[in-house]
Amino acid sequence: MNNILIGALLFFICSTGIFGYVSYDLSEQKGMAVQALQEAQDRLLESEKSLKLQLKSCEISDSVTSEYQSDKQAQQDKVTTTISKVDSLPKKTTQQVNQDAEIDIDSKLPADLKRVLSESCLPNEGDACDAP
Numbered sequence: 001m002n003n004i005l006i007g008a009l010l011f012f013i014c015s016t017g018i019f020g021y022v023s024y025d026l027s028e029q030k031g032m033a034v035q036a037l038q039e040a041q042d043r044l045l046e047s048e049k050s051l052k053l054q055l056k057s058c059e060i061s062d063s064v065t066s067e068y069q070s071d072k073q074a075q076q077d078k079v080t081t082t083i084s085k086v087d088s089l090p091k092k093t094t095q096q097v098n099q100d101a102e103i104d105i106d107s108k109l110p111a112d113l114k115r116v117l118s119e120s121c122l123p124n125e126g127d128a129c130d131a132p
Contacts, residue, residue, distance in 0.1 A: 082120035089113060 089112050109117075 078120065082116065085116045085119075086113070089116065 089110070
């Protein structure tokens with residue numbers, strides 16, 4: 001009977017040791033899993049912030065590009081209008097051009113051409129519009 005009690009006692013001691021080791025090992029694994037989870041959550045938050053910043057950057061880029069395109073189109077329309085106005089001005093015939101073979105570059109521009117040029121001048125482009 002002593003042998004049975006000693007065997008049972010050894011069995012309980014061994015099983016308690018095994019359970020203790022297993023619970024210690026699982027506790028360590030749980031701690032590492034919790035730490036890995038926390039690191040993953042931190043990286044997720046950083047990724048969300050980065051994504052929001054990228055989306056904001058894209059919105060700004062889109063608005064700047066849209067504004068640039070509309071300004072470019074407005075300038076192109078103005079250039080086209082000015083070119084058509086210059087083309088509609090009276091032109092010299094080839095006979096008049098041959099007669100005026102020598103051109104005085106200091107002479108005044110025709111009034112119609114001055115009017116078209118002054119209309120097409122952009123005031124924000126500097127001193128070019130201030131010329132007499």
